[in-house]
Amino acid sequence: MDDVLLKNCTLFAGLTTKELRDDLSVVPQHIQFYEKDEIIFHFMEQAETIGIILKGQVDSIKPFPNGKE
Numbered sequence: 001m002d003d004v005l006l007k008n009c010t011l012f013a014g015l016t017t018k019e020l021r022d023d024l025s026v027v028p029q030h031i032q033f034y035e036k037d038e039i040i041f042h043f044m045e046q047a048e049t050i051g052i053i054l055k056g057q058v059d060s061i062k063p064f065p066n067g068k069e
Contacts, residue, residue: 005054 003017012020032051034040041047043063061069 006052009052009054011052 003020006012006020006024007015007017015023040051040058063069
């Protein structure tokens with residue numbers, strides 16, 4: 001786990017390194033890397049996890065019946 005990247009995340013603002021490690025030690029987790037333009041979830045696919053973007057960016061696109069996004 002990269003403590004420096006996580007501590008810079010707004011979600012963990014104000015936590016010490018020990019608090020962060022203690023909190024995350026009780027949560028099932030894994031690190032996942034994605035390539036540029038790789039799809040993480042498809043529309044209407046059930047998401048059973050929460051993701052935290054540590055580096056880079058993600059676009060969220062929702063298709064509408066009229067074809068627009």
